[in-house]
Amino acid sequence: xxxxxxxxxxxxxxxxxxxxxxxxxxxxxxxxxxxxxxxxxxxxxxxxxxxxxxxxxxxxxxxxxxxxxxxxxxxxxxxxxxxxxxxxxxxxxxxxxxxxxxxxxxxxxxxxxxxxxxxxxxxxxxxxxxxxxxxxxxxxxxxxxxxxxxxxxxxxxxxxxxxxxxxxxxxxxxxxxxxxxxxxxxxxxxxxxxxxxxxxxxxxxxxxxxxxxxxxxxxxxxxxxxxxxxxxxxxxxxxxxxxxxxxxxxxxxxxxxxxxxxxxxxxxxxxxxxxxxxxxxxxxxxxxxxxxxxxxxxxx
Amino acid sequence: xxxxxxxxxxxxxxxxxxxxxxxxxxxxxxxxxxxxxxxxxxxxxxxxxxxxxxxxxxxxxxxxxxxxxxxxxxxxxxxxxxxxxxxxxxxxxxxxxxxxxxxxxxxxxxxxxxxxxxxxxxxxxxxxxxxxxxxxxxxxxxxxxxxxxxxxxxxxxxxxxxxxxxxxxxxxxxxxxxxxxxxxxxxxxxxxxxxxxxxxxxxxxxxxxxxxxxxxxxxxxxxxxxxxxxxxxxxxxxxxxxxxxxxxxxxxxxxxxxxxxxxxxxxxxxxxxxxxxxxxxxxxxxxxxxxxxxxxxxxx
Numbered sequence: 001x002x003x004x005x006x007x008x009x010x011x012x013x014x015x016x017x018x019x020x021x022x023x024x025x026x027x028x029x030x031x032x033x034x035x036x037x038x039x040x041x042x043x044x045x046x047x048x049x050x051x052x053x054x055x056x057x058x059x060x061x062x063x064x065x066x067x068x069x070x071x072x073x074x075x076x077x078x079x080x081x082x083x084x085x086x087x088x089x090x091x092x093x094x095x096x097x098x099x100x101x102x103x104x105x106x107x108x109x110x111x112x113x114x115x116x117x118x119x120x121x122x123x124x125x126x127x128x129x130x131x132x133x134x135x136x137x138x139x140x141x142x143x144x145x146x147x148x149x150x151x152x153x154x155x156x157x158x159x160x161x162x163x164x165x166x167x168x169x170x171x172x173x174x175x176x177x178x179x180x181x182x183x184x185x186x187x188x189x190x191x192x193x194x195x196x197x198x199x200x201x202x203x204x205x206x207x208x209x210x211x212x213x214x215x216x217x218x219x220x221x222x223x224x225x226x227x228x229x230x231x232x233x234x235x236x237x238x239x240x241x242x243x244x245x246x247x248x249x250x251x252x253x254x255x256x257x258x259x260x261x262x263x264x265x266x267x268x269x270x271x272x273x274x275x276x277x278x279x280x281x282x283x284x285x286x287x288x289x290x291x292x293x294x295x296x297x298x299x300x
Numbered sequence: 301x302x303x304x305x306x307x308x309x310x311x312x313x314x315x316x317x318x319x320x321x322x323x324x325x326x327x328x329x330x331x332x333x334x335x336x337x338x339x340x341x342x343x344x345x346x347x348x349x350x351x352x353x354x355x356x357x358x359x360x361x362x363x364x365x366x367x368x369x370x371x372x373x374x375x376x377x378x379x380x381x382x383x384x385x386x387x388x389x390x391x392x393x394x395x396x397x398x399x400x401x402x403x404x405x406x407x408x409x410x411x412x413x414x415x416x417x418x419x420x421x422x423x424x425x426x427x428x429x430x431x432x433x434x435x436x437x438x439x440x441x442x443x444x445x446x447x448x449x450x451x452x453x454x455x456x457x458x459x460x461x462x463x464x465x466x467x468x469x470x471x472x473x474x475x476x477x478x479x480x481x482x483x484x485x486x487x488x489x490x491x492x493x494x495x496x497x498x499x500x501x502x503x504x505x506x507x508x509x510x511x512x513x514x515x516x517x518x519x520x521x522x523x524x525x526x527x528x529x530x531x532x533x534x535x536x537x538x539x540x541x542x543x544x545x546x547x548x549x550x551x552x553x554x555x556x557x558x559x560x561x562x563x564x565x566x567x568x569x570x571x572x573x574x575x576x577x578x579x580x581x582x583x584x585x586x587x588x589x590x591x592x593x594x595x596x597x598x599x600x
Contacts, residue, residue: 088482182388184505185525205484206506207520217597220507220518225485257600297517298598300557 002041002066003246004113005032005239006132007122007145008102009046009070013082014231014274016089021229024275025056027079028123028145031232034276035239035266037063038284039247043113045069045132049076049101059276068110076101089227090204109135117141118246120238121165126150126157133164141251143167144196145238151178162195166251169200169238184209185216200241200260202234210260215253219260222268222294229274233267236279240266240287265290302341302366303546304413305332305539306432307422307445308402309346309370313382314531314574316389321529324575325356327379328422328445331532334576335539335566337363338584339547343413345369345432349376349401359576369410376401389527390504409435417441418546420538421465426450426457433464441551443467444496445538451478462495466551469500469538484509485516500541500560502534510560515553519560522568522594529574533567536579540566540587565590 007029013022033042041064048070057067079102082095105128115137121129121144129144136142144165150158151174162168168191172184179187184201188211191199198212205227207220241263245251251259265287272278312326333342341364348370357367379402382395405428415437421429421444429444436442444465450458451474462468468491472484479487484501488511492499498512505527507520541563545551551559565587572578 183525183527185523189525203506206503207518209523216523218507218520218523220520223485223509223516223518225483225489227483254600261600295600300554300561300595 001117001246001249002043003036003118003120003242004043004045004109004116005029005036005120005122006045006107007032007124008079009048010079010081012231012275013080014229015084016229017085017087019228021274025059026081026231026275028235030060031235031270031276032120032122032239033060033065034063034279035236035270036243036246037065038240038266038287039243039262041066043069043116045107045109045113047071047073047101047105049073049078052078069113073101085230089230107132118242120242121145122235122238123147126154126161129161130157130164141166141245143169143238143242145169146174148174148177159194165196167198167200168196169202171202171204171234175201188216198256202237204230204233208237208260208264210257212253217257219264222265222290224268224272226272228272230271233271236270237263237267261291261294262287265294302343302416303336303418303420303542304343304345304409304416305329305336305420305422306345306407307332307424308379309348310379310381312531312575313380314529315384316529317385317387319528321574325359326381326531326575328535330360331535331570332420332422332539333360333365334363334579335536335570336543336546337365338540338566338587339543339562341366343369343416345407345409345413347371347373347401347405349373349378352378369413373401385530389530407432418542420542421445422535422538423447426454426461429461430457430464441466441545443469443538443542445469446474448474448477459494465496467498467500468496469502471502471504471534475501488516498556502537504530504533508537508560508564510557512553517557519564522565522590524568524572526572528572530571533571536570537563537567561591561594562587565594
């Protein structure tokens, strides 16, 4: 069951306390797609400039990621982000952002994408996210991500979006900002009452929390000693989660919980190297092997 | 199997963003004992002044906590701590500390305590902790807590202590300080290699991590929406953990993991009110009921 994702496609420059990379493949829709591709085919919608290296497209196509929705703007430049991680590897500073072609991103979905059943609205303004929703015929599961910028700048539009999605994924700082509540358990349920049927709060190295009307649970992150670059962890989490749901073609509570675990584990691989480097070198079997270990870890 | 605990006994004054309490029952050995008393009898070693209200002793005695090791110093004053929690309820500021009689605490264990099999060395200098160890005949499981002050001021003595304990419990900030490593997975194992056979890193609202030669695992905190006062959560965690081990009279890996879960749950009750107020109103059945819920939460 192919999965549609709409979001940013970027070239990232990342500094960590011990290493750095310049202009490597990044962006929310890229991390999401690659993470989801362990489980299902993905239809990616995004925009890049003429500077976009073809090899990146080939890399995505090699993993059952359809890029016919990736628009190349002649004469344009790809979205670029430059950031630096603090020694704790959880907090980061954005040093430069050049939205470039992403600034005017007005996604037009290829005809064959519009009948998709599973849709993920990654990083983007709620206005753009709703434009995507308008083009979909009848998605059965729509999940959106959001960020501090939209909470501050487009609050009303975000509230409209919340009425139209099934699930929302956001990080802990954003959940606190949106609810003005420092307790994540209360915050999660408060956001759920704003519209989405379920809410996932990502806590970085501390895992993720799930909230629906009848369920509240926490999944710890997989304890990896090798955190090289956390960029894309949250999008990989969402990709693993949505990819698994699309593979199973259902989103009942039991499958959703398994999907949360898969998201957690794919993200734990992503942080073990820069860009997609670690994910490139693993297969579904590696994810499943880590899953066995994770299940054992949580059993007592 | 009674459990021996040596640590601070205090009168706490606590301010939270919404409420406050003055001179309420506190101290590491108190939270520990009360938490452990759901599972086993406890022999408490500590020191208080003449200002110590008898009702506090009665409260402890009512829960199979033996206080014949609680010394009252004539003319002395009890250890007092005053602190204030920041809005996130995780960080706190110490406003006043009066060590009073705790400053000269030189624990002398009652004869019948010395044959105890399970020993917890709560908050105290490693020098004092080792003096306690010298008095014990042949404990089968010794676990110590430590804090930033001793990591900074008595590093050599702390390293000596590490050679003599089976387990060490400390919080995330202390683990990072002790190892100069921001990655808790690496930090946990590095501390284990300093001596203790196992290490537990407490992460507050994010749960706890366990490290032994063959095991690494994380347990999330129980997601309670009612965080009123986090004081004593870490000591309650240790009390629940050690209490369960003493009850089972073993500390094989399977029992240790169950004990970590019990510690997590008792701590989740402690934070739901000031001082011991929430713990006073629950019974073992309440802990077991939450355990069922917790197990369900972690199963998928």
